[in-house]
Amino acid sequence: MAKIIVVTSGKGGVGKTTTSAAIGTGLALRGHKTAILDFDVGLRNLDLVMGCERRVVYDFVNVINGEASLKQALIKDKRTENLFILPASQTRDKEALTVEGVGKILDELANDFDFIVCDSPAGIEKGALMALYFADEAVVVTNPEVSSVRDSDRILGILHSKSQRAEQGREPVREHLLLTRYDPQRVNIGEMLSVADVEDILAIPLLGVIPESEAVLKASNQGQPVILDGQAKAGQAYMDAVARLLGEKVEHRFLEAKKKGFFSRVMGVR
Amino acid sequence: MTELCFQLKGSVATILLLELHHYTADAFAGQLQQKVEKAPQLLLQSPIVISLDKLRDDGDAPDLEALLGQCRQFGLQPIGFRACLRFDEAIRATGMAILPQTSGRSGAVLRELMPAGEDDNAATAQASASSGVAVPVVSRFTRLPSKIVTQPVRSGQQVYARDCDLIVMSHISEGAEILADGNIHVYGGLRGRALAGVQGDVGARIFCHSLEAELLAVAGNFMLSEDFRGKVWKKPVQVCLKGEKLCIEPL
């Protein structure tokens, strides 16, 4: 049975799609057969970040409406073994997603896959609710600023009341905090919340801290998940997070601002 | 520059309260008629609020449309209802306003307005269209076992402990709201809104581990965070009502 992981946040633009692509790819790199599902119907971003936008023929809504089979719609990733993408539709609205339709697709995938990563749209409306409804685990993507933390708190409340697990009174969805776009220097001068501040407010286990990094934008422009960039801190931090998701104990890195030494200043090393 | 068409202002108006104790159409009509005959200058064309707070029977809402019809027939102008949550739906169906409950300390002024001899007639005064709510509300609060919440109460969530105390073993987020008819205990940071004694129990209290609340209220008397961002902030405290004033005391 596949484990269903929703990547969610409430607030928009905090790094959900970046994270879905990275974590999905990371799980596949670790040998687990993984599918990443784009629930952001109408916007469709995941395929761009994964660099497979030209290979999209059928999408999520086509499968729900029975216009295509799941097999036809799933796109096999070219770089990474064991990795598949189900793109969102660009022409429909979020109403096209139904509990029955989504449930059927997840059931069908569950037999074949180890992990299903659901990239949630922003907000707390239909699309976001659909993405989290069937989740076993949730990666709550949060930026170190007050409004993002507040929205994450809301989403955690919704996971507790509106997920299928909550409705059926089963064991609650396992929650993970992923703090992204973290900039220790700005934390030091009080422009951003610290890891401790955010942990204190949300009170859920910390899966990882992804530093603010130019490599992320570069990677998504190239259609390559940043986790494949082993040189970038953000890529390494995502790899660590995947290891923790798989139950390994890994120290947190990149939490402190490094004082730039003479050498790195001269060489321009980031 | 365009001239402002209007301005919104807060105001307090003294309004006649019709406190319903029980309702049968015939008895109500009879007693209301008596009342109006006795004090026509006070009652005719008066706006009134109908309070269901003290309604004796615990069952469904009385026939509110019929009730409203009778009031209008006798020249009263009902503008809304004051009632506990369970009547919300029935009230909404009438299109009338729902007023928040207060612990009701009005009435004194109205009593003076009533014709002489009215006060002596205590029995009828109580049973019908009188305002007399001068006595603080001390009704029979039957308490059920406490409601216990082990998880954080998150932003956007609301937890209400009806007829009982509320115990939260975690924190209350900013943007969350907890309410209880009885006392509230929070064994974590209280960062949201906490309202104890919401049905009017002036003896209800709030206890918390760390006071960081947006709002505190006991029996409708409230304080905002700006009122207590001093010595007691982030400290363990209890909150209780002394007279009409909320007091925050370190634990």
Ligand SMILES: Nc1ncnc2c1ncn2[C@@H]1O[C@H](COP(=O)(O)OP(=O)(O)OP(=O)(O)O)[C@@H](O)[C@H]1O
């Ligand atoms: N660690 C990071 N460092 C720098 N930029 C980042 C980082 N993570 C994400 N970004 C940038 O933030 C922007 C938003 O990212 P992304 O699309 O993943 O967010 P999202 O939460 O999926 O947004 P939406 O709510 O619109 O779906 C992108 O431009 C991305 O490159």
Ligand SMILES: [Mg+2]
């Ligand atoms: Mg996105």
